[in-house]
Amino acid sequence: xxxxxxxxxxxxxxxxxxxxxxxxxxxxxxxxxxxxxxxxxxxxxxxxxxxxxxxxxxxxxxxxxxxxxxxxxxxxxxxxxxxxxxxxxxxxxxxxxxxxxxxxxxxxxxxxxxxxxxxxxxxxxxxxxxxxxxxxxxxxxxxxxxxxxxxxxxxxxxxxxxxxxxxxxxxxxxxxxxxxxxxxxxxxxxxxxxxxxxxxxxxxxxxxxxxxxxxxxxxxxxxxxxxxxxxxxxxxxxxxxxxxxxxxxxxxxxxxxxxxxxxxxxxxxxxxxxxxxxxxxxxxxxxxxxxxxxxxxxxxxxxxxxxxxxxxxxxxxxxxxxxxx
Numbered sequence: 001x002x003x004x005x006x007x008x009x010x011x012x013x014x015x016x017x018x019x020x021x022x023x024x025x026x027x028x029x030x031x032x033x034x035x036x037x038x039x040x041x042x043x044x045x046x047x048x049x050x051x052x053x054x055x056x057x058x059x060x061x062x063x064x065x066x067x068x069x070x071x072x073x074x075x076x077x078x079x080x081x082x083x084x085x086x087x088x089x090x091x092x093x094x095x096x097x098x099x100x101x102x103x104x105x106x107x108x109x110x111x112x113x114x115x116x117x118x119x120x121x122x123x124x125x126x127x128x129x130x131x132x133x134x135x136x137x138x139x140x141x142x143x144x145x146x147x148x149x150x151x152x153x154x155x156x157x158x159x160x161x162x163x164x165x166x167x168x169x170x171x172x173x174x175x176x177x178x179x180x181x182x183x184x185x186x187x188x189x190x191x192x193x194x195x196x197x198x199x200x201x202x203x204x205x206x207x208x209x210x211x212x213x214x215x216x217x218x219x220x221x222x223x224x225x226x227x228x229x230x231x232x233x234x235x236x237x238x239x240x241x242x243x244x245x246x247x248x249x250x251x252x253x254x255x256x257x258x259x260x261x262x263x264x265x266x267x268x269x270x271x272x273x274x275x276x277x278x279x280x281x282x283x284x285x286x287x288x289x290x291x292x293x294x295x296x297x298x299x300x301x302x303x304x305x306x307x308x309x310x311x312x313x314x315x316x317x318x319x320x321x322x323x324x325x
Contacts, residue, residue: 026144063305070155075147092162102119114319120310124141145311146311179303183300186296188268192254195241198227218274
């Protein structure tokens with residue numbers, strides 16, 4: 001066989017492998033083993049999220065942070081031990097919340113179908129159903145993910161996109177997870193329902209951008225003054241601010257409009273408009289009905305939900321999401 005033939009075989013082998021991994025995720029995965037699983041999740045979410053709508057953003061963020069470290073395997077839910085600091089105790093994850101919500105849903109499903117439904121699938125479903133409950137887009141959640149057994153704080157630092165990243169660094173980090181620039185812009189759109197703490201998220205942009213007590217020149221000056229009135233000192237790590245002021249409870253296009261006005265809260269938000277491709281994607285979204293954003297966000301979420309998943313005999317099915325079985 002010639003060199004080209006060998007390359008073709010290898011290429012086809014890679015495609016087959018990728019197809020087999022993704023093929024093991026499927027809609028209705030639990031139809032025979034736990035047919036009420038999705039309804040249990042949906043019922044609990046619909047009952048409780050309307051009373052705490054800001055939790056939808058928190059659960060969406062948790063899903064994102066899970067998938068970017070070791071894939072979508074619920075490793076972000078594991079507790080630290082005396083010999084290991086887990087992802088949830090890594091600096092980027094210290095403001096995550098909603099762990100108790102996930103654990104409660106898991107207990108309800110365990111009561112119905114012990115040892116069947118993974119925490120990774122539950123987190124994926126809860127994130128989707130929470131967003132839908134507050135009026136956001138629906139996306140398909142094919143299931144069959146298995147839970148990971150490793151969770152390491154350092155890996156969170158090395159894999160999660162930082163709010164301080166510029167465009168090229170963001171692009172590289174997303175590409176390492178199989179996501180492109182379109183996915184980057186669309187998934188960032190989840191910030192339309194987000195909130196952030198002054199420190200460490202954006203205080204540097206207001207008070208010490210280059211280490212000389214200056215402000216980030218890419219930030220609209222009027223918006224900066226609004227932020228300073230709320231975040232009075234750069235060390236404030238308790239005050240929170242809406243990422244989409246005036247619209248943060250609504251899943252809409254307002255976040256992107258603010259970016260074009262230089263009113264993105266994070267450096268990584270502002271970075272989306274610093275690249276011609278990113279800016280073009282934003283303009284295309286703003287020149288179309290919000291349904292286009294919903295449809296494309298849904299496609300990127302489904303794509304993200306497939307990152308490095310464990311299926312088949314890999315991983316395990318935890319009985320409690322915070323501890324390895």
